[in-house]
Amino acid sequence: MQRLILLMGLAVFVAGASGCRNYELKPPTGFAQVDADDYEARMKAGDDVGLHLKVFPNVEGGTLGFWAEDLVKKLGKRGYALVGQKRVKSKNGVDGTRLDFDYTPPGTQEKKFYTALLFVSDESIVVVQLAGNDERRSHWAPRVDEIAGDTVVRGCKPWKKTCDGPQPGKLTSPPPDPIFGLPAEPSQPEAADQPPPPMPA
Amino acid sequence: MRRLTMLVLLGLVTAGCMKSVSRGSYKRMDMAGAAAPAGEASPPMDAPAADYKSKESKRYDDGASPELASPSSPEPVTKPEPTARPGTGDPAVEDPRKDIGGRMIIYTATMRVAVFNLEDALEKAESLPERYGGYVHSMNASEIVLKIPARKLRTAMTELAGYGTVESKSLNTQDVSAEYVDIESRIRALEGTHKQLLELLGKARTVDEALHVRQALDQVGAELEVLKGRMRQLDSLISFSTLTLSLYERGPHTPTPSSNDPFHWVDELGVEATEYK
Numbered sequence: 001m002q003r004l005i006l007l008m009g010l011a012v013f014v015a016g017a018s019g020c021r022n023y024e025l026k027p028p029t030g031f032a033q034v035d036a037d038d039y040e041a042r043m044k045a046g047d048d049v050g051l052h053l054k055v056f057p058n059v060e061g062g063t064l065g066f067w068a069e070d071l072v073k074k075l076g077k078r079g080y081a082l083v084g085q086k087r088v089k090s091k092n093g094v095d096g097t098r099l100d101f102d103y104t105p106p107g108t109q110e111k112k113f114y115t116a117l118l119f120v121s122d123e124s125i126v127v128v129q130l131a132g133n134d135e136r137r138s139h140w141a142p143r144v145d146e147i148a149g150d151t152v153v154r155g156c157k158p159w160k161k162t163c164d165g166p167q168p169g170k171l172t173s174p175p176p177d178p179i180f181g182l183p184a185e186p187s188q189p190e191a192a193d194q195p196p197p198p199m200p201a
Numbered sequence: 202m203r204r205l206t207m208l209v210l211l212g213l214v215t216a217g218c219m220k221s222v223s224r225g226s227y228k229r230m231d232m233a234g235a236a237a238p239a240g241e242a243s244p245p246m247d248a249p250a251a252d253y254k255s256k257e258s259k260r261y262d263d264g265a266s267p268e269l270a271s272p273s274s275p276e277p278v279t280k281p282e283p284t285a286r287p288g289t290g291d292p293a294v295e296d297p298r299k300d301i302g303g304r305m306i307i308y309t310a311t312m313r314v315a316v317f318n319l320e321d322a323l324e325k326a327e328s329l330p331e332r333y334g335g336y337v338h339s340m341n342a343s344e345i346v347l348k349i350p351a352r353k354l355r356t357a358m359t360e361l362a363g364y365g366t367v368e369s370k371s372l373n374t375q376d377v378s379a380e381y382v383d384i385e386s387r388i389r390a391l392e393g394t395h396k397q398l399l400e401l402l403g404k405a406r407t408v409d410e411a412l413h414v415r416q417a418l419d420q421v422g423a424e425l426e427v428l429k430g431r432m433r434q435l436d437s438l439i440s441f442s443t444l445t446l447s448l449y450e451r452g453p454h455t456p457t458p459s460s461n462d463p464f465h466w467v468d469e470l471g472v473e474a475t476e477y478k
Contacts, residue, residue: 044477052475056466103472106317112472121407125466131475 022055022124024091024152028143032191049132050142051147056125058155058162064120068097068168071118071127076173079103080114087167088148094119095158096126099171102134103200113137117148122162123155263397305378305435308351308442310358316365319343319450325364326446333357335441348441361446377435384432391425 024043027033031051032042043051072082084100096119103112112133119126128151130140156163316322326345330336333356335349349357358370398418405411 015203048477050475050477054469054474070464071467071470074462075471078471080471105472112476114475116470127470129470129475131472 022121022153022155023053023126024154025053025128025147025150027051028147028150030143045132045140046052047132047136049136052129052131053151054127054129056127058120058123058125062120062125063162063165064095064097064118065166065168067120067125068099068118069171071116072099072171073112073174075101075116076175077177079176080105080173082171082173085168085171088117088145090119090151090153091149091153092154094121094153095165095167096120096148097168098148100141100144101173102192110134113141113196115141115144117151119142119151119153120162120165121153121155122157122160124153126151126153216402218302222374241339273396301376304376305439306351307375307377307382307435307438308354309375310354310371310442311443311445312358312361312370313368313447313449314361314365315368315451316448317451319448322364322448326361326448329357329360338443345446345448347444347446349444351440351442354442354444357444361444368449377439381435381439384428384435388425388432391421391428395421395425 021038027043028051030045032045034042034044036042039055040052041053045051076082080101080103082099083102084098086098088096088098090096096117097187099116099118101116102116103114104110105112112131113134113136115130117128117130119128128147130144130147132140153163217445259342313323323340323343323345326347327337327340330347333349333353335347335353335357338346338348340346347357362370395418398421402411402414402418405414
């Protein structure tokens, strides 16, 4: 009886220690945690690369394929170009998708890399984002799978198949929406099949 | 002395008659104005629409401004148009009625524009009135009040809309034709009186007589100055429309205001929300 109470107490302690969060991610080597709560965690590397985990509530019917497509489409309209897509697995075996993007903030010439690890459980959508200057891409890109493998995603219901859902099909970024207020970019004659540059208002 | 007093009184009565005659002639001029072709009656200025009514305010969303989009549609003349020449005004201000078909309208416009780079947009807005012959009335960190020649208001507003996304705009009008013509008539009448009083002053034989006429002259002169001042103010307000431009900066992740997307989660994602600087 005493042993049972001890075990129950231990279970309650473990649950409390994890904060009943829908995620768990300790700072990967090279990162220090800036802040964390039940819905997000921010970490920073010495080279200013940021790691930002964000949790959103999932809705009925929200699958990995649905949210991956939504993410690529909306980021694409903001100027993010998808350059890579692959399957990843979380520490507790939840299937996710790694999406790598190229991005240049409007009005600047600074190229950035942006990687989103998308995991979907019945209760939540967990996105682990990694972003920084493009020169740091080669340093961090090989470590992204490792970060995915360190992430724990909770909220899977055994009687549902959301966590074991299929991977999204091959995704492509749509052309970016024009950003009003920005001067028109010079036309590039060799890129005839490219989407037209953003037009000013 | 009594005769002189009588003359002064007669002069003042005559001035009163002139005022009423001027009003009568204004009515006749109205008829002439009404007989003018409708096209002449519509304001040829660029910005405000022809169908803005006195002291009316119109608000519309971006892209939904039929009034601004079709300014050339002539307004049927429904009320008499004053056609009298403007009176004394600031010589620096051109005849305000020359370009607006005889109507005396004060235009006041406001615009709210979301821009990508606030500093650049403010800089451009600051230099804009110079090209249109206007000036910057006042400005702060995100708002600038411009004085633009009325006939250039539309062009200026179109140019400012190109700075970013127009969140809202409005145009208020105030028709001051009646007040303007009334002031003109009163000025003419008082000038007549003033001239007569000066003649009387020349005929005064005693100091007492001269003092009486002088008093009347001062009264008429003061009233004339007040009216001329108001006329100058109206001329300035009619010639230069007030355009208040509010600017605010939008980031690359700013959601589109018109979006009806139920899932905004991606708005919170991206490089800006992740990277450290």
